[in-house]
Amino acid sequence: MGRRRPTTDPAPALFAGEADGPDFSHETMLMARGARYVAGVDEAGRGPLAGPVVVAAVRLDPNHIPSGLDDSKKLNAERRDHLYEAIMGHADVAIATAPPDEIVSKNIRGATLAAMARAVRALPQAADRALIDGRDVPPALPCPGIALVGGDGRSLSIAAASIVAKVTRDRMCAIMDCDAPGFGFSGHKGYGTAAHLAALDRHGPCRHHRAEFAPVAMLLQRATVT
Template sequence: MSLIDSPLPLLDGPSYALEAAALAGGRRLVAGIDEAGRGPLAGPVVAAAVVLDPDAIPEGLDDSKKLTAERREQLFSRIMATAQVAFCAAPVAVIDRLNIRGATLWAMCQALDALPVRPDLALIDGRDVPEGLSCPGQFVIGGDGQSVSIAAASIVAKVVRDRMCQVMDGEHPHYSFARHKGYGTALHLEALATHGPCAFHRTSFAPVMAARR
């Protein structure tokens, strides 16, 4: 029986149950991995890897999408102060070359390898375990709602990517990247139709391809 096949208690949010089961089974260090930015039309996809200190888990960890921007920033600071953290941003060139799924899995491998410690298990949000991962991996569907390590990684990835969108906005203010974070909102599509794509747009995505014609 795998970790994910094991019965889990019904909780209001993510817990340390998967990590505790892995540690009880002989693992020494367990990382959580998640990403932010698969859906946007512009900007990188960011993957983060986090190894929490079981004696210093920040309170309130949850799926980043359920948290306000202010709360994510608060938790980001606490995660950075108490955990081992690394992230990787796959740029648009990698996304257009590998496709978004391939770029996401590549970034996950890079983030795990960038950790200052060497985990012997990675819990990965979603349905994929990347090929070439430097330790055994276990995918967890809806992982950012089950595992605090994955939830922490989701927060790190989201905060890092949002900050990168602020930089993008400063370079190309007419796209309003700081507001929509590159997603295909009406505001973004209107700017794309008016100005055409910029260097931050994913040229392999259909709305961007259409705007280039």
């Protein structure tokens, strides 16, 4: 028999009546319908001009859910680091990255979806369902997936994944800063701040930059012409 293709469950009907913040009702509903292993999936780093996209897949232990989980963007760095340690200590976690060359070859959306599928496949135990932050279910996902727009503010599992992905990427940016000093990656995390753009203009792109992203592409084109 051929491999069963992932499907998307009818999220609006299944998850009516959203709470103000993330909760465990999405996971509980799926487990009541027969799923034993529900993972949340989120990414960090789609928008920057440099560095990888980092994806985390997290399966929380219903009996050991860290207090204070929320969308990583709503938490300060100290709180994210604290929750990261709690998640890593009590949950099943898998992390996948899409480096700049994959982003160039597949575009940012394709590279992100591919990394999401890799992260779910890398979990210690195969997931029965995956809750995906955003509008898209990765086509290569190894299990049925549900796309939740704003999922990091709706599902505790996705919120946990958002924290793991964000902390992991921030730490990778610190390593990038050591590898390519002068760009300030530890500060702006690869985003197109005024300081980053000034460093780009001064030094030109480095190996961590995404060649197809403007203004990196413009600088590369200018260098080719001259």
